[in-house]
Amino acid sequence: MTTFLSGIFTRSVGKKIAMGITGLFLISFLIVHCAINATIFVNDGGKVFNEAAHFMGTNIFIRIMEIVLFAGIIWHIVQALILTLDSRKANSVKYAKFDGKANSKWYSRWMGLLGTLILMFLVVHLLDFWAQARFTGLGIPPVMIDGKEYENMYGKMLEVFSVGWVVVVYILGMISLAYHLMHGFQSAFQSLGLNHKKYTPVIKLTGTLFSIFIPLIFALMPIAIYFGFLK
Amino acid sequence: MNLTLKIWRQKNKNAEGKFETYPVKDVSPDMSFLEMFDYLNEELINKGEEPIAFDSDCREGICGSCSMWINGRAHGPVPGVTTCQLHMRSFKDGETITVEPWRAKAFPVIKDLVVDRSSFDKVIAAGGFVSINTGGAQDGNTILISKDDASEAFSASMCIGCGACVAACKNSSAMLFVSSKIFHFASLPQGKVEAKTRVQNMVAKMDEEGFGDCSNTYACEAQCPKEISVEKIAKMNREYLTAKLT
Numbered sequence: 001m002t003t004f005l006s007g008i009f010t011r012s013v014g015k016k017i018a019m020g021i022t023g024l025f026l027i028s029f030l031i032v033h034c035a036i037n038a039t040i041f042v043n044d045g046g047k048v049f050n051e052a053a054h055f056m057g058t059n060i061f062i063r064i065m066e067i068v069l070f071a072g073i074i075w076h077i078v079q080a081l082i083l084t085l086d087s088r089k090a091n092s093v094k095y096a097k098f099d100g101k102a103n104s105k106w107y108s109r110w111m112g113l114l115g116t117l118i119l120m121f122l123v124v125h126l127l128d129f130w131a132q133a134r135f136t137g138l139g140i141p142p143v144m145i146d147g148k149e150y151e152n153m154y155g156k157m158l159e160v161f162s163v164g165w166v167v168v169v170y171i172l173g174m175i176s177l178a179y180h181l182m183h184g185f186q187s188a189f190q191s192l193g194l195n196h197k198k199y200t201p202v203i204k205l206t207g208t209l210f211s212i213f214i215p216l217i218f219a220l221m222p223i224a225i226y227f228g229f230l231k
Numbered sequence: 232m233n234l235t236l237k238i239w240r241q242k243n244k245n246a247e248g249k250f251e252t253y254p255v256k257d258v259s260p261d262m263s264f265l266e267m268f269d270y271l272n273e274e275l276i277n278k279g280e281e282p283i284a285f286d287s288d289c290r291e292g293i294c295g296s297c298s299m300w301i302n303g304r305a306h307g308p309v310p311g312v313t314t315c316q317l318h319m320r321s322f323k324d325g326e327t328i329t330v331e332p333w334r335a336k337a338f339p340v341i342k343d344l345v346v347d348r349s350s351f352d353k354v355i356a357a358g359g360f361v362s363i364n365t366g367g368a369q370d371g372n373t374i375l376i377s378k379d380d381a382s383e384a385f386s387a388s389m390c391i392g393c394g395a396c397v398a399a400c401k402n403s404s405a406m407l408f409v410s411s412k413i414f415h416f417a418s419l420p421q422g423k424v425e426a427k428t429r430v431q432n433m434v435a436k437m438d439e440e441g442f443g444d445c446s447n448t449y450a451c452e453a454q455c456p457k458e459i460s461v462e463k464i465a466k467m468n469r470e471y472l473t474a475k476l477t
């Protein structure tokens with residue numbers, strides 16, 4: 001235990017392990033978030049979605065996980081910042097000629113930039129929904145479902161995504177997320193030491209599909225609403 | 232072949248370096264890259280100029296001395312070879328070739344294309360060995376080693392310590408080198424004994440020497456002249472985690 005306490009996450013390898021843990025945790029959050037939001041595609045005027053949003057907003061376990069999630073994002077970002085600054089220090093003199101594409105993917109080399117774009121998107125996104133639901137109120141009247149009153153999160157979605165530039169911001173956010181995950185998904189397994197001749201190709205394929213479909217489903221939400229496919 | 236070489240010249244560790252351009256005429260396509268440098272240096276010496284300093288020893292791809300950053304890549308454009316085994320037929324007649332030293336804080340330039348790689352030696356000294364109290368030598372065949380373990384140790388021992396992994400990495404991370412040196416030993420019964428302390432000490436030394444953190448771009452694997460797989464890095468992370476947790 002004392003060796004454990006003696007700075008597991010302060011060494012280079014430990015920092016990667018922290019990155020891997022937080023990355024996979026954020027991925028697991030994306031799955032839940034995407035599954036719940038996809039209920040809007042039932043196209044029932046938001047009935048199922050509002051009920052799900054109500055559950056997420058009031059269930060004690062989910063509320064605790066919300067705090068863990070914020071902690072996870074902050075830990076992820078702080079570690080990413082440390083990693084990036086360490087690299088700057090270790091690699092202070094640049095080559096006159098560097099043929100990056102001959103040895104790696106551009107999105108693997110630009111994770112910091114992609115992460116920063118995601119962070120900018122997250123701020124906009126949290127202000128659009130989460131901050132209002134928690135603090136200021138949604139500013140639209142509640143709805144009645146089966147004789148019970150619910151916050152109209154669905155109505156809020158329709159309102160937010162009726163504005164063209166907001167839809168564009170969300171699409172750009174999801175493209176950044178797609179490339180971040182295209183590297184990040186398999187990278188997290190590698191960081192945690194899970195590389196195996198048999199399983200790594202499966203992880204890489206899963207990662208690619210995940211990186212395409214999850215952001216695509218998310219992006220289709222504002223698109224479908226903006227173009228009036230969902231009422 | 233006629234070529235134009237743009238080469239990094241730097242008098243010593245503290246001097247400020249700069250690129251010099253040298254035209255080289257009548258180069259044979261069968262020359263190795265280093266032979267081409269010998270040829271150019273002869274010319275410079277005949278003219279009374281300072282020859283270009285570069286490292287080389289075996290010139291057959293096994294010692295890891297040669298270390299040139301050629302046209303934006305470690306050991307040049309051909310995968311799986313060292314600079315000494317790169318031939319001029321891999322270039323086009325009339326081409327301009329840019330040659331730089333390895334760039335990393337842990338590899339300071341000593342002169343021209345020569346860098347100080349003693350940071351690697353220090354990492355080895357921190358754990359890249361097996362402690363044996365010598366006595367009567369035991370018959371090697373009494374220790375049974377599976378083919379898989381032997382192959383794993385062998386593939387790790389392929390590392391010649393040239394530093395291309397560090398040179399190619401955007402973070403100047405030495406993890407491919409260090410993990411290779413770890414599993415060169417840790418895959419075998421004699422090396423397993425010190426496995427826990429080895430990984431912790433070598434990782435600590437690697438950090439101390441100023442190498443950066445890995446971000447899994449896998450540039451090291453792509454540029455390693457011995458084509459060592461990043462699977463070794465994952466194994467090192469696993470071994471590090473197990474060592475810390477148990």
Ligand code: HEM
Nearest residue numbers: 019020023026027080111112115116119184187188191446
């Ligand atoms: C939902 C949001 C996010 C998810 C799902 C996510 C996921 C991941 C994953 C899985 C990795 C790979 C971890 C590894 O290599 O072990 C990663 C790496 C990274 N993330 Fe994120 N991330 C998110 C948000 C962010 C944000 C907001 C930032 C920065 C402001 C960021 C910056 C980075 C950086 C720089 C890396 C590369 C670190 C390295 O290995 O050198 N990420 N991310």
Ligand code: FES
Nearest residue numbers: 290294295297315
């Ligand atoms: S000189 Fe020995 S590997 Fe190139």
